Amino acid sequence: MALWGGRFSEAPADAVFALSRSVHYDWRLAPYDIRSSLAHLSILESSGLVAKEDAKSIRAALVKLSSEVLSGKFVADPEDEDVHSALERGLTQKLGAIGGALRAGRSRNDQVTTDLRLFAIDHMLEIAALITQLNSAILNKANEYVNDSAPGFTHIQHAQPVSFGHEVAKHAQAFSRDLERINDWFKRASVSSLGAGALAGSSLPLQPEVTAKNLGFESVFANSIDAVSDRDYVAEALFIFALIGTHLSRIGEEWTLWASTEFAWAKVADQYSTGSSIMPQKKNPDMAELARGKSGRLLGNLVSVMTMLKGLPFAYNRDLQEDKEPFFDSIDTLLLVLPAVTGMVATTNFDREKMALAAPTGFSLATEIADYLVLKNIPFATAHEAAGKCVALCESTSRQLHQLTDAEFEQVHPALDGGVREVLTVKGALSSRKTSGGTAPKIVAEQIKKTMELNSQHAKKIADRAKAFSEMMSA
Numbered sequence: 001m002a003l004w005g006g007r008f009s010e011a012p013a014d015a016v017f018a019l020s021r022s023v024h025y026d027w028r029l030a031p032y033d034i035r036s037s038l039a040h041l042s043i044l045e046s047s048g049l050v051a052k053e054d055a056k057s058i059r060a061a062l063v064k065l066s067s068e069v070l071s072g073k074f075v076a077d078p079e080d081e082d083v084h085s086a087l088e089r090g091l092t093q094k095l096g097a098i099g100g101a102l103r104a105g106r107s108r109n110d111q112v113t114t115d116l117r118l119f120a121i122d123h124m125l126e127i128a129a130l131i132t133q134l135n136s137a138i139l140n141k142a143n144e145y146v147n148d149s150a151p152g153f154t155h156i157q158h159a160q161p162v163s164f165g166h167e168v169a170k171h172a173q174a175f176s177r178d179l180e181r182i183n184d185w186f187k188r189a190s191v192s193s194l195g196a197g198a199l200a201g202s203s204l205p206l207q208p209e210v211t212a213k214n215l216g217f218e219s220v221f222a223n224s225i226d227a228v229s230d231r232d233y234v235a236e237a238l239f240i241f242a243l244i245g246t247h248l249s250r251i252g253e254e255w256t257l258w259a260s261t262e263f264a265w266a267k268v269a270d271q272y273s274t275g276s277s278i279m280p281q282k283k284n285p286d287m288a289e290l291a292r293g294k295s296g297r298l299l300g301n302l303v304s305v306m307t308m309l310k311g312l313p314f315a316y317n318r319d320l321q322e323d324k325e326p327f328f329d330s331i332d333t334l335l336l337v338l339p340a341v342t343g344m345v346a347t348t349n350f351d352r353e354k355m356a357l358a359a360p361t362g363f364s365l366a367t368e369i370a371d372y373l374v375l376k377n378i379p380f381a382t383a384h385e386a387a388g389k390c391v392a393l394c395e396s397t398s399r400q401l402h403q404l405t406d407a408e409f410e411q412v413h414p415a416l417d418g419g420v421r422e423v424l425t426v427k428g429a430l431s432s433r434k435t436s437g438g439t440a441p442k443i444v445a446e447q448i449k450k451t452m453e454l455n456s457q458h459a460k461k462i463a464d465r466a467k468a469f470s471e472m473m474s475a
Contacts, residue, residue: 034065036115040102042214043105121186141346143445178243185233189233192217197228229316249295251288264351273285294333367429378415389413
């Protein structure tokens with residue numbers, strides 16, 4: 001069913017209709033379109049633009065149509081152009097010509113962005129809830145390994161020993177920032193566009209502020225032209241999704257490395273691994289690899305929408321139809337990846353002994369020598385040089401730092417006495433890093449506790465918002 005055509009003498013060519021048609025992907029907006037239609041109907045009724053009896057019939061038909069959409073009894077037809085025309089067809093089939101009364105004071109331009117905002121808020125809440133679950137898994141896993149040492153890395157080279165709990169917990173900080181970004185996004189996304197019409201508002205006595213409140217939006221559009229053309233909330237959401245994907249990819253990269261034979265630190269649970277069709281011995285960390293791989297499409301979807309938006313003039317343009325498929329795809333991708341990564345993290349076990357043995361290798365305690373000298377008021381540049389000479393001496397004689405003699409230490413620098421050996425242990429190196437955010441086990445445990453509390457606050461805020469949204473949708 002077309003929502004236009006009165007001034008046309010010919011129907012669109014098949015190729016034109018095929019290119020214009022969007023119902024095969026925007027049908028998922030149907031529940032939100034019906035809910036926004038109910039809000040619009042209330043204003044038409046209260047303004048006297050639709051008679052009360054007619055409004056009662058339309059409201060009953062919309063409620064029934066909503067039930068039929070959810071059950072799959074009512075679906076789009078091949079002749080429907082988009083979700084809006086399909087649902088109007090459903091109404092007119094039930095009510096006759098009166099089914100078209102809802103179009104008064106409303107355009108598909110303000111209608112579609114209102115529906116998309118509702119859809120976006122609903123699914124952003126779902127993604128945010130999954131992130132809090134992932135963060136819980138990360139923090140619980142980190143808590144298991146607070147007192148276990150491992151090499152810390154820069155440039156994928158041994159750098160300094162760290163608490164392995166500290167290593168794992170770092171990922172929770174990234175996802176906590178994602179949750180903060182999501183919370184901030186709601187302020188800009190929760191703006192009602194309904195009442196903006198095609199671009200100029202309406203001459204009918206509509207009340208956009210009332211409609212906005214009815215739909216649970218925090219505010220209403222300030223400029224009707226911007227209202228129908230703004231897709232910042234889509235672009236910003238896609239950026240958040242792309243960054244979440246990047247954070248998931250970094251977990252994927254580390255888990256893949258840690259599960260390799262060369263590292264052999266991580267034992268990924270069987271239910272989160274796959275095998276080979278030809279090599280029976282293989283156990284592959286495919287969830288980690290897929291998390292890494294899927295990040296590419298999340299970034300691509302952001303670039304696609306940003307490119308589409310960058311040259312659009314004035315108000316609504318049909319290019320904006322291209323906002324949905326990338327947006328839907330990013331949401332679907334995260335809804336797939338997040339539970340799998342959460343399960344992988346929660347069920348992975350790490351080889352404590354192997355990590356501890358690796359912690360001091362690669363001369364990772366060299367910084368302790370420099371710090372030891374600094375505590376004796378030796379300038380750090382000089383201390384750094386001395387520590388480097390100790391490493392060079394060890395390399396030339398195939399020894400570790402703690403195996404140098406007192407005489408050799410003194411030869412490198414007079415202030416390097418035998419006491420330096422007391423700091424050349426992994427345990428000493430870890431416990432000495434007590435500064436805020438450092439890797440001392442006691443500090444790491446405090447970090448994890450605080451982040452757990454923050455994550456619980458995020459989870460409650462998300463649950464409360466989701467409950468309010470669900471009540472609005474069922475009102």
